[in-house]
Amino acid sequence: MTTKLLIVVLATRISEWVTKGEVTPGYFNPDKRFDHIVIIGLAPDNPLQADLVKLAGTEKVEYINAKLITPLSLLITCGFHSLLVRRLMKACIPPDIASQRPLAVRAYGDGLAGKCAVILGHILGCRSVASIHTTCTIDPARRNKGLKARLMDLFEGRARIYAQQHLDYLIPVYSPALAAISASYIHKTFVIPNAVATNKSHKKKQFDDRPPVKIITFGRQVPGKNAFPILSALAKERNWHLTIVGDGPEVALVLAFAAKNGLLDQILHIPQMHNEQLLSKLDHYNIYMGWTAYAEIPKTLIEAGLSGLPIVQNPLPIAIPPELTQVPIIWTTSSRSYGDILRDLTNEPERMKILGDQTRSALLEHFDPNKAGVAMADLLETGEQNFYPSARALSEDPKYGP
Numbered sequence: 001m002t003t004k005l006l007i008v009v010l011a012t013r014i015s016e017w018v019t020k021g022e023v024t025p026g027y028f029n030p031d032k033r034f035d036h037i038v039i040i041g042l043a044p045d046n047p048l049q050a051d052l053v054k055l056a057g058t059e060k061v062e063y064i065n066a067k068l069i070t071p072l073s074l075l076i077t078c079g080f081h082s083l084l085v086r087r088l089m090k091a092c093i094p095p096d097i098a099s100q101r102p103l104a105v106r107a108y109g110d111g112l113a114g115k116c117a118v119i120l121g122h123i124l125g126c127r128s129v130a131s132i133h134t135t136c137t138i139d140p141a142r143r144n145k146g147l148k149a150r151l152m153d154l155f156e157g158r159a160r161i162y163a164q165q166h167l168d169y170l171i172p173v174y175s176p177a178l179a180a181i182s183a184s185y186i187h188k189t190f191v192i193p194n195a196v197a198t199n200k201s202h203k204k205k206q207f208d209d210r211p212p213v214k215i216i217t218f219g220r221q222v223p224g225k226n227a228f229p230i231l232s233a234l235a236k237e238r239n240w241h242l243t244i245v246g247d248g249p250e251v252a253l254v255l256a257f258a259a260k261n262g263l264l265d266q267i268l269h270i271p272q273m274h275n276e277q278l279l280s281k282l283d284h285y286n287i288y289m290g291w292t293a294y295a296e297i298p299k300t301l302i303e304a305g306l307s308g309l310p311i312v313q314n315p316l317p318i319a320i321p322p323e324l325t326q327v328p329i330i331w332t333t334s335s336r337s338y339g340d341i342l343r344d345l346t347n348e349p350e351r352m353k354i355l356g357d358q359t360r361s362a363l364l365e366h367f368d369p370n371k372a373g374v375a376m377a378d379l380l381e382t383g384e385q386n387f388y389p390s391a392r393a394l395s396e397d398p399k400y401g402p
Contacts, residue, residue: 026057031377114163204308209349221248310355
């Protein structure tokens with residue numbers, strides 16, 4: 001029986017995922033389709049084998065430390081020049097891996113990881129695919145980056161141009177990321193959702209309408225994506241308790257505001273919680289509230305909604321994405337804040353249950369983890385998939401607008 005081998009290329013460190021509790025079982029192995037996973041890390045890292053096995057969903061997993069994202073490699077490759085990167089990539093692939101003829105090379109990101117996927121696909125004679133998890137078009141943090149960060153942005157931008165031109169398939173995980181893809185490549189682009197670990201066991205079962213209303217928000221607390229606007233809007237309301245899961249540079253701002261306004265007994269901050277544990281805890285909450293200034297569909301929103309929680313979210317800085325047009329999300333407005341919405345829902349406890357059920361059903365239409373996993377596995381294995389329309393078909397369907 002032929003072994004199904006998949007190559008994965010990362011420009012991030014798995015050890016950082018572990019620190020943040022973001023090791024999703026089978027994340028690198030959609031539909032559990034592949035027997036052998038080889039992970040190529042471009043940034044120096046030393047992940048534990050147990051974490052690799054968990055991410056790969058198979059015992060047969062290997063990690064290759066390519067160490068491309070280092071000052072020395074930057075100099076050796078003359079700023080990640082294609083021919084020099086090819087030489088480095090070719091040298092890091094063991095002969096036994098090359099001889100197995102992988103089915104595909106999948107990059108997480110269409111920048112430097114995507115460029116390396118293209119090059120590896122050419123070397124190994126297989127298709128190359130990149131999942132795209134960001135729009136690269138909006139940076140609400142407006143960070144003052146140092147010289148090193150600005151140089152990496154420059155090289156990432158150049159790599160993105162190369163990758164999008166030469167990759168066999170571009171896979172944004174939500175439609176807002178189409179803004180980062182040239183219209184010239186729409187024919188080879190499919191919007192296939194990111195893998196989430198939510199399953200039937202996480203479906204909300206208990207509905208406790210006794211006060212206080214239990215609210216949860218989760219994710220990294222960073223500029224442009226944190227709990228401060230939520231907490232600020234709830235400050236004058238009563239009978240609520242907010243759990244904030246996630247660490248980051250904006251945590252101090254949130255906690256300082258809570259202390260100043262006498263709200264510390266109404267919030268619980270959990271710096272870190274493993275994703276599996278978090279999903280199992282969602283059943284204990286009444287509402288998910290989120291805030292982001294990024295052009296995205298937050299993974300946190302998807303996970304909470306698939307678990308059956310009603311969603312309260314600020315308007316995204318773009319038109320409502322087609323994936324969410326049928327989802328009964330309660331959007332905040334200039335005149336209707338998180339506090340106003342909480343007050344309304346508190347007066348109609350049965351509505352929270354109905355909203356949660358409707359939200360879960362609507363999100364399953366597009367974000368069903370099993371459906372997404374099969375679609376991605378089919379594309380990687382055969383170059384075809386039948387679940388999601390191409391980006392071109394999506395843009396031409398009047399149901400989704402222009």
